[in-house]
Amino acid sequence: MRIAVSGGGTGGHIYPALALIREIQKKEQDVEFLYIGTEKGLESKLVPIENIPFKSIHITGFKRKLSFENVKTVLRFLKGVRDSKRLLKEFKPDVVIGTGGYVCGPVVYAASRLGIPSVIHEQNSVPGLTNKFLSRYADRIAVCFEEAKEFFPAEKTVLTGNPRASEVIGQDGIRGRLSAGLKMKMPAVLIFGGSRGAKPINEAVLKSLTELGSKPYQVLYVTGDVHYEEIRKEVELVGNPENVIIKPFIHNMPEVLAGIDLVVARAGATTLAELTSLGIPSILIPSPYVTNNHQEKNARALSDYGAAELLLEKDLTGPRLIEHIDQILTDSLKLAEMKNGARQLGIPDAAKRLYKLMKDIVKVAR
Template identity: 50%
Template sequence: MTKLRIIVSGGGTGGHIYPAMALIKRLKERDMIEDVLYVGTENGLESKIVTREGIAFKTIKISGFKRKLTLENIKVVNMFLSSIGKSKKIIREFKPDIVVGTGGYVSSAIVYAAHALKIPTVIHEQNTIAGVTNKFLGHFVDKIAIAFHQAEDQFSEKKKIVFTGNPRAQEAAGIKANDRLKDFNLDSAKSTVLIFGGSRGAEPINRAVIGALPEFSEADFQVLFVTGRVHYDGVIKRIEQKYLDQPNISIQPYIDNMPEILPDLKLIVGRSGATSIAEITALGIPAIFIPSPYVTHDHQTINAREISANGAAKIMPEADLTSAKLFEGISDILTNENVENEMSDASKEIGVPDASDKLIAVLTDLIKK
């Protein structure tokens, strides 16, 4: 079996980092790694996540372009050129068989440097709307792996594109029901909806849930409401004690290892980031997406539309969100078994539970060639 010396790079947001980590994890499970190096920035989120997992980590100094014409961009260009030099040094010392970039400006230098040194290169685009870094790198890399078919329109190099799905999907697909809902005083045997607004929480979603608590308290299903740590104390102060004591409602600031609870859920309400979509479609969980209107190019709305077009999810724009609409949308799914099953089947149809293996096949094929 082929064993790889691989450099992986991605940063800025968890959406770039977690797919990279899932790929590394799967390579290790298949005993396909001779050595692995992660290249990131010193102050980026990746520095905490990667080092915590005991993976070798090196840094380069680089930043992204400003969206407006500014003298600051001259410094950015100089920093990029300097980081290419350091990246080439890292590559020559590590001697990788292949270099993979998963997005974020940190991956631009190391992937471009690998191309210049004639090392096989792959980028992975998680969203329907490609990031600036991946659009730039698309001209130089050997393969462009995508997680949404719609992303094909973002790249001119059509022959390089291969659909793999998001590696986080395979990681989620391997999780079995584990009765973890009992940690939140809920019954895993009962129909449960998870409502959350991303890792930090979202005030508009929290506000809608608080207003719907009287209806939720009388519902036949359970509600696991995750507020986000920064919002939790403020949310609790706004809720009457009788709703805090309801046996079918659990309010939490944050859930560590959230994917572990996914197999015990019947419905998810939340943002439509690429990682969330990969995980829930791998498990065939229906969803109500409330896309964040604050992300670049409104890509969460585009992500959500691709999933909802298949019948696997419903979209509730944040601007239209009310407590009444939230409860009605959830109730319409969880009190109608046919609707729930149809959405679940549609979700499974577009899920990619072997996404990491598909991406690994792209890597090994490039190395062989």
């Protein structure tokens, strides 16, 4: 089987694609992949590391305001379609899978023009412009939230979950704790703001370090690479409590998550897939700077079911953050209820579901 995959821009589009590829590689001995992304996107770094053939096209997104740049984007899209057709004709895939980002637009559209079966995967509760456009051309639409179904044709849309969720199942939480420097018999909260960090979250934690030092739980605080050195300098002035471990980045996040009792994070789709798959309670601080405010809507999909507490960035302060952490970690009943709520929303076999969906449309095409 030959499969073309496209997804780019952010890890939220790329990690699900890579998780799906790894799942298919387990199931199919004779399978070939071609990943089509952009040269400037994160995918150009992450995909080659996985030894997956990578080709790039040039494409940019539309501006939401009237702009001459949008005219250039249309021209880039048309060229991107031509380039995608050339790559697909050369590779001859049985199916094309798009996991989001601007690059999927020309790739999946080109597949539809060539009569190649295609699937698009929407990670968020509110879809982006690219997937809304592609929903008219893709054979199937896979979603991660029930709330996303209303934006797509019902006859094409299937709830599969996020393939990234499948990769955190079965991880060794003990090894994850030890690798992060956490103690085994003390409750642990992980605080992070995504791969690059989040300045408002960092500011709230810094102002709370002294108080956190007196708590009966330990904190693994991930600053993000770009903020780490600046934060270390500030921590040296106020002191680093023994129960607070500060790191710039965590490379083995699935393993570490398996050993965590509570997470404080943004509300990106990949993070929520991991949390619900493992049944981890969370305090979600959605980024207000994303398209359609989709992170807040993602967060409410959990908080409305008791799996998470929602703390808007405009309400975020050091004391408010500690108050939320204390209320959860010091109340065993509340912690158990939130764990149960998270597990009920999780789809741990998401990669298998998406793989089956892909195989079904290939059978129909044949």
